[in-house]
Amino acid sequence: MQTIEEVKKKESKVAVDYVNEVFEKVKIRNPFEAEFHQAVEEIFDSLLPVFSKHPKYMNQNILERIVEPERVISFRVPWTDDKGKVQVNRGFRVQYSSTLGPYKGGIRFHPSVNTSIIKFLGFEQIFKNSLTGLPIGGAKGGADFDPKGKSDGEIMRFTQSFMTELYKHIGPDTDVPAGDIGVGAREIGFMFGQYKRLRGAYEAGVLTGKGLEYGGSLGRKEATGYGLVYFVEEMLRDKGLSFQGSTVITSGSGNVSIYAMEKAMQLGAKVVACSDSNGYIYDENGLNLETIKRIKEVEEKRICEYVYEHPHAQYVEGCSGIWSIPCDVALPCATQNEIDECSAKILVANGVNAVGEGANMPSNLEAIDIFLENDILFAPGKAANAGGVSVSALEMSQNSARLAWPFEEVDEKLQTIMKNIYRNTVNAAEEYGYPGNLVIGSNIAGFIRVADAMIVQGVV
Template identity: 60%
Template sequence: MTNRVEEVYAEVVRRNPAEPEFHQAVHEVLESLTPALEKNPHYADYALLERLVEPERQIIFRVPWIDDAGNVRVNRGYRIEFNSALGPYKGGLRFHQSVNRNIIKFLGFEQIFKNALTGQGIGGGKGGSDFDPHGKSDNEIMRFCQSFMTELFRHIGAETDVPAGDIGVGGREIGYLFGQYKRLTNRFEAGVLTGKKLGWGGSLVRTEATGYGTVLFAQSMLETRGESLEGKRVLVSGSGNVATYAVQKAQQLGAVPITISDSSGWVHDPAGIDLDLLKQVKEVERGRVSDYAARRPGSTFHDKGSVWDVPAEVAFPCATQNELNADNARTLLSNGCQVVSEGANMPSTPEAIELFQGSKILYAPGKAANAGGVATSALEMQQNASRAKWTFERAEAELTAIMKNIHDDCLATAEEYGDPGNYVLGANITGFTRVADAMLDHGVI
């Protein structure tokens, strides 16, 4: 990194102590920007970088709620409104015990560039709580969501900040959140939340979008080498929304997904994941991948090691941040992995990314490869604004075109800056220049 960028990063670390994931996300972007800053020195004016790494607004609040036993419980809520240069803040809400300000800031920072890559006029934000929905009744989740929205509602709006779902926040939670927003504001403002159910403003393909987009990006990368996913073995981590629909799209394109995982362990299914059984276990029964293995002949459950231990040509990390480390990367490469396309946010450690890039395999960072989810959220906002309802075919076609454009833009930028095939550099510089140009146009704010 140049001295200028190093100074900005050092100040980020000083002002945000004990926030390693946020530091990691900032470092990963800043270290890519040197070529852009050298070619366009005006991007160093008006403390642009210093403003870029500082959230516009950080909201932290208490969330009291009553469990089914009548006990008062207290969680902490967050909303980081990071950058609105391109449009209203846009990003999901995560309900998980690991959530803290560090995690939300890293996710919000990543969201700035991911959203810019979609070209849809949306800024970057993120939110959530350290509330864990697992093991809670529907009534407990409803009471928590209502308490959470009782504070959050004053900070959001269709033209201000539009949350969506993330880990622990699906259609059920979005419904409870929206109901409380409507009650508090006396408005049916459909565009204030995305990820809604279809009957009251949701969009077809939104459920599938992140997983689909991750696989479509991998297919586009392979096409640059005259190849496709047809017949390739695929490793998928996770078993939630992103992983499930990565499995589905990979199967549609002729690949054979052979792994899934959750916090209890992972499953190897050499014959290929049974998508119907996976949906039944995870979406209907809210079970564990061990339940899948118990009912799927020929599959095995493992509580040691990881999905990355299985030989395959393609890997889709779809679980959580920093799940794929340097040792995992070495194993993947030694087993012949040719493609890594990230479905989760920052799932590969810096050391793993360095190994992938050094090996010259096709590697796509999450801010590009998993942008399909937020892209389809913006399509949901578009439908809400016009009171329209698109067919599945139209929504999927729009998603496919957006993912192809993101791929092609990243590829073209990497070539422009002298590093063909470097999707990390291409994604970071493309997203940065779009945001930076808007920030400079708006003045020092």
């Protein structure tokens, strides 16, 4: 498959000049935002075939309009720890695009959160949400707060302070946040309670990822991991391959990784490794998922605990070495840029057939080029991990109708959405001259839906 450098040589000079000009403006306007620049560059370059074929998007200057957020909100989050000491964090919400519907995107609590990361995530979210075919715009939010090691009381006080500012900017028809790294059912519950208290109204549709007791959807917890596997299974099937009998590695051990492992195992795969931020476990005979679920979901301990119950398994400090384990399918589900050029080369040398991104931008640009140059099946995150936001949108539908759908109905809708995303991505790649390149296909398919709607709605 052709790399981005080969795409630049193939497409029209006018299109290349336009993309380069806008990207240079982005870097000047947004200095020192490396993650944001990386996300923008990858998407911009993928769209060259569109601008070559349809100059109307350049004439309307869609690229410069879409890359600028509609609103960026940054705020102070003061809270009191268990020792009575006042702490201060910084909160963010970037409302990127409401072209297709209310802003929609997760909230991340992690020490690494800054403007660059939230903007990269929000920009990617525009195209991911567009790919689902559902009426949702793109946004992202979070704070540089670390929930690890905090008591429930500390987390409650922090999330209440966070929502005391955020509630002014969200609503069921305005902006509907969900969870992300560091934000699970507990954090969503505290935020919903505070929102309800401040608004004096029960607006179930203001947050997704809620508990089942107060408007959550069955299947939401599993959605991103299951959706990833449904997408990759379609990709494998087109090449005569399958999860059946395959050896799989997943990074991470949160919701995405756990439920990707679960679905891959249900489809006949052997999952041999997973990780957390401290290190990874490896079991050549296959991991015991029930043990992992108990350690991570119930006991909330580190993944190293696994080897105490399964002494034949290995625990290795550090995360990057997980990609040195031979596998047929690699599913990076942890965080951005976890697979670099070196790790990609090792995966290729060890015979990997497919890579499916469960996290947001887990492979850097050099790693993606390695996969494409070696004709490795590659499922980019904005397409492959769209299952989570898809079921979030289905949760919004249930909230609007005051209904709760059974798990089987949600899962069936999820499978249909992921299959449609895959097929639309494949079709876009073929239509614009890059068959099999799902990076280009997903970016084009996501972009065109938003860009056409922007043109119809005028300059707003």
